[in-house]
Amino acid sequence: MAKVVVTGRIPEAALDKLRAEHEVDAWDGEQSISRAGLLAKVSGADALVTLLTERVDAELLDAAGEQLKVVSNVAVGYDNIVVADCSARGVRATNTPGVLTEATADIAFGLILMATRRLGEGERLIRSGTPWKWGMFFLLGSSLQGKTLGVVGMGGIGQATARRAKAFGMEVVYQSRSEIDPAIAAELGARRVELDELLAISDVVSLHCPYGPNTHHLIGAEQLAAMKPEAYLVNTARGPIVDEAALAQALRDGVIAGAGLDVFEKEPALHPDLLELENVALVPHLGSSTVETRTAMAVLACENTLAVLRGEDPATPVN
Template sequence: MSRVVVTGRIPRQAVDSLAAEHDVVAHDEEDAVSREALLEMVRGADALVTLLTESVDAELLDAAGPQLKVVANVAVGYNNVDVDACRERDVLVTNTPDVLTDATADTAFGLLLMVSRRLGEGERIIRSGTPWKWGMFYLLGQGLQGKTIGIVGLGGIGAAMARRARAFGMDVVYHSRRPCAPELAEELGATRLDLAELLRTSDVVSLHCPYSEATHHLIGAEQLALMKDTAYLINSARGPIVDEEALVQALRAGTIAGAGLDVFEQEPEVHEGLLELENVALAPHLGSATVETRTAMAQLAADNVLAVLRGEATLTPVG
């Protein structure tokens, strides 16, 4: 039997499927394992199942040893994994695309409704016990019908967000490195724009691009200044795609109307300025947080490991 190390707590179903064929060591606590303990834990592993809380770098790979065959990351994004370092050591890397598409798009659209209709503000008023009464102009928000949503990164999740926007009567424009498939563009009625034009024309800008050096602070002060002062920014992708300090200043100044964020630059820390503002909806990285989705993600990671250790091709390889 091979040695499989699961570096964080995942649904039991996936652990059991691995344990049916291999020797499994699993960190089964909610809190992330310390770096020192992690380096010791992975020694001699043939396979690693990792979470976004772990940095899979050269140090960790070398601690595991030359017998390591695969790193199965339980996420679509894999910016926590040094793919080049894995490739240099002939270690395969897999991720978990597709199974979290709808859950993440639901979260992103939920954030849009929260901020555009000021639902978060309303709940805070109720919970605080602050007196209130109905009025024609009380907590007025903005409707979405007839507005334009700009999708940055029209992959699976971006397309799912666009479908939800279409159901709400919105028009769709998008920005991506390559044009989407013609049939998808036709389905969504989507027009491809450069980023600057998308920012200028959209009433909502929703980020769904992967995080990399090229997308670090893709949205900063210059880009925010291009947006309408009635527009909303939604980020359910990765925190560092947005310059949080610039976003705070834009929200304070009324450069844009509001923002909905499920991810942050320095997770789990959140910029203090965001906590002080009412025109931002905040969630603690809940994009894929449904029982069904997290179970499917963990099982896909486990299935990738089982395939590699059987000598079969990976199901969802990275790169």
């Protein structure tokens, strides 16, 4: 039996799959394991099942030892993994794409509605006990019908978000490294454009690109200034894709109308100025947070782990 270390709490259905074949050492603390504790825990592991809160780098891989065969990340993004360090040691790295597509697209579109219809402002007003009265100009928002959604990163989640936008009567443009399947583009009525054009013509910009050196602060002061003053920005991808300080300034100055954020630059911390602004909807990284989705993610990560330990190829490899 191999030793499998699980670095954070995951659903029992996934752990049961591992326990059926191997010895499992799973961290079950309410808080993330400390770095020192993690380095000690992984010693002698043949496989690691990791969460996006743990950085997988040369230090961690070496702490595990030369027998380590696979690191299975319970996330579609793998910016917490230094893939080159894994490859240099012959360690397979995997992620969990696909299973969280619909749940994350739901959150993205939920944030679009929260921002454009000022739902967060309305709820805060009610909960504060502030007197209010219906009126023709009370908390006016912006409709979506006939407006343009700009999708940055047209992978599975971007496409699912665009599909929701079409149902709301929106036009769709997208920026991506490559063209999407022509049949999907035709279904969505989606047109590929460069980022500059997307920012200039979109009423809502929704970010779905992976995070890396090329997308760090992809949206900063210059890009925000290129957007329409009545436009909205939504980010359900990774926090550092957006320069939070620049976004806070743009929201304060009316450079754009509003924003919706599910992810933050230095999560769980966020730029303090954002907390003072009414025109931004803030939720704590809920993109994949349904019982069904989190279970499917964990099960897929564990199935990837078991495949590698059997000498088979994992279903969703990164390297």
